[in-house]
Amino acid sequence: MSDVYSPIPELNSLRELEDRLAGQFFAPGFELFDYDDGLDWFCGRAEPEYLERLIYFGRATSSGSYYALWRCDDRDDLATLPVIFLGDEGDLYVAARDLRELFRLLACEPDDPDDLCPGRGEYLAWLSREFGLTAPDSTEAVTGPAEEEYEQRFADWVRLATNGTVELRVS
Numbered sequence: 001m002s003d004v005y006s007p008i009p010e011l012n013s014l015r016e017l018e019d020r021l022a023g024q025f026f027a028p029g030f031e032l033f034d035y036d037d038g039l040d041w042f043c044g045r046a047e048p049e050y051l052e053r054l055i056y057f058g059r060a061t062s063s064g065s066y067y068a069l070w071r072c073d074d075r076d077d078l079a080t081l082p083v084i085f086l087g088d089e090g091d092l093y094v095a096a097r098d099l100r101e102l103f104r105l106l107a108c109e110p111d112d113p114d115d116l117c118p119g120r121g122e123y124l125a126w127l128s129r130e131f132g133l134t135a136p137d138s139t140e141a142v143t144g145p146a147e148e149e150y151e152q153r154f155a156d157w158v159r160l161a162t163n164g165t166v167e168l169r170v171s
Contacts, residue, residue, distance in 0.1 A: 006036070006057070008078050008099070010100065011035065017123065018031065027106040028112070029059060029060065029062040029063070029065075030106055032059075033058060035056075036055045036056060039056045041068075041086040042162055042166060045163075046162050050157075050161035051161075053157075054070060055069040055081075060086075064088035065086060065091070067083055069084070070083075072154070080098045081098065081099075082149075082154070083102045092166070094143075094147055094149075094150040094151055094154050095143060096146050097149055100133060101145075104142055105143070107134070108136065108138075154168065
C-alpha cells in the first residue's frame, strides 16, 4: 500500500505542507480530505457515469462546501483539469482553470479579518517556492478566466448529468 495521497504531484505537495502545518489553516475553511472519496453532491440526481467525472479532494469551507476536479475531457495531466466549487447552499461553479490557479485563489487575503489562518505565511512561501506563484490581486483574476473558459460547458454538462434537475445560472 502506498503512502502517496493522490496521483497528482501538486496535490501531494500540498498534502505534505498541510501535514507540516499540523492543523493550522492556511486558507479559511480549506483542507484536503481523502482523494476521490466518491462524494455525491448531487444527492442521487446524477447518473454514476457523470459522478465519475468529478474527483473530490478538499473542503472549500468549514460549512460543507467542496472542491473537485472536473474531468471535462480525458487528458492525462489531472492537475490541468478545471476545479469546481460545490457549495453547501447550492452554489455550483467553476472556481479555477486548474489546480495551480486554485492554489493562487487560496492565497488571497481572507474577506473576514476574523478568519484565522496561522499557516498563511508558510503557504505563501510554499506557493512561491514550489510553483513560482503569488496571490492574485483579486479573486476575480482567477475565477473570471475560469468562468469564461468553462462555465457554459460545465452548465451544459450539469444539465445532462442531472437530467435538467440542477441548473447553473450562466452570466
